Amino acid sequence: MVGGVEELSIEQLASSISTYKEQLEQVRQLLSEDPRNSEYADMEKELKEVINPYFNHLFCVIKSFHLCCGFVLLVSLSLSEIH
Numbered sequence: 001m002v003g004g005v006e007e008l009s010i011e012q013l014a015s016s017i018s019t020y021k022e023q024l025e026q027v028r029q030l031l032s033e034d035p036r037n038s039e040y041a042d043m044e045k046e047l048k049e050v051i052n053p054y055f056n057h058l059f060c061v062i063k064s065f066h067l068c069c070g071f072v073l074l075v076s077l078s079l080s081e082i083h
Helices: 010-033 038-082
Strands: none
């Protein structure tokens, strides 16, 4: 478990984020129609709390991937200069 999010594949993370974002959009639509509804406000807050760790974890995975690829590219270029 990393940052409160269980280990998932990038596809699983993206799918979860997409599902939660769709739910968040629906709740925001309901809130716009009934801004004083405390249940909708609570649902919006809870969805944001769920989405953030998933998004942060996905960002870290992507960042790590880019760093790894950059390192591999750098090493490859360095090796090609030697040969």
